[in-house]
Amino acid sequence: MPDLDTLSRALVEFYEKLSSWEHSVVRDQGMTLPQMHTLEILGVNPPLRMKELAQKMGVTTGTLTVQVDRLERSGMVRRRPHHDDRRSILVELTDAGQEMFQGHHSLHEQLTRDITAQLSDQERDTLTELLTRLNNEF
Template sequence: MPDTGQLTQLIVEFYEKLSSWEHCVVRDKGLTLPQVHALEILGTHKALRMKELAERMGVTTGTLTVLADRLEKAGMIRRKPHDKDRRSILVELTEQGQLIFEEHDELHNQLTRDITANLTDEERQTLKGILIKMNREF
């Protein structure tokens, strides 16, 4: 079994490289990382209650309200009343928000293709399995 310290170092190094890449890509769009994170979640899960979106982002509803205000003002999301729960507000992407999500998602896909280009199909499958197991721990 590899040394935990070495694994930690490799995970941190990968995180730092991925984070740096993400910051550069987001900055080029004039957005913040939390704003893009919200667009990614809404692009994947469609309309969500504000509370659900806040939970998925790991932020308070107060923090999300400020972020949502900015995204709504920029024309990327819209709020609408929930059909079955008058107390809840749903948040969803606008066409512009959907386009930003799709562009960013394709950048992620291209990055994945680039960084796994030297892996065999078997190694990709192994990596996928390992990442699934690791993600379950969060």
């Protein structure tokens, strides 16, 4: 039986290092982590309803409204009416938001290359499979 305490410590240490890196990178881009998280979700999804975006972020629509207001004022996102449901508002990236997302995404890809450089292709595949399974548990 694997040592659960050792695994737990390794997971926490990895999370803390990744979180520290993320905070540093986002701060250098003049954004907050929740703002960048919003751009990341919108960058890999089609325009989303506020409710859908809130669910993906794990926040209330009230919290998201404040976040989207700030991003809209900074020119990163725009709201537009849903074409089929007049009661719904879609949120999407502007060109500036797409550019910010792409720049941040490329930093994620570089970090992934750097921290997995010593892994074989098979190990990377296994890591991807395991992380996907762990993410599905949330």
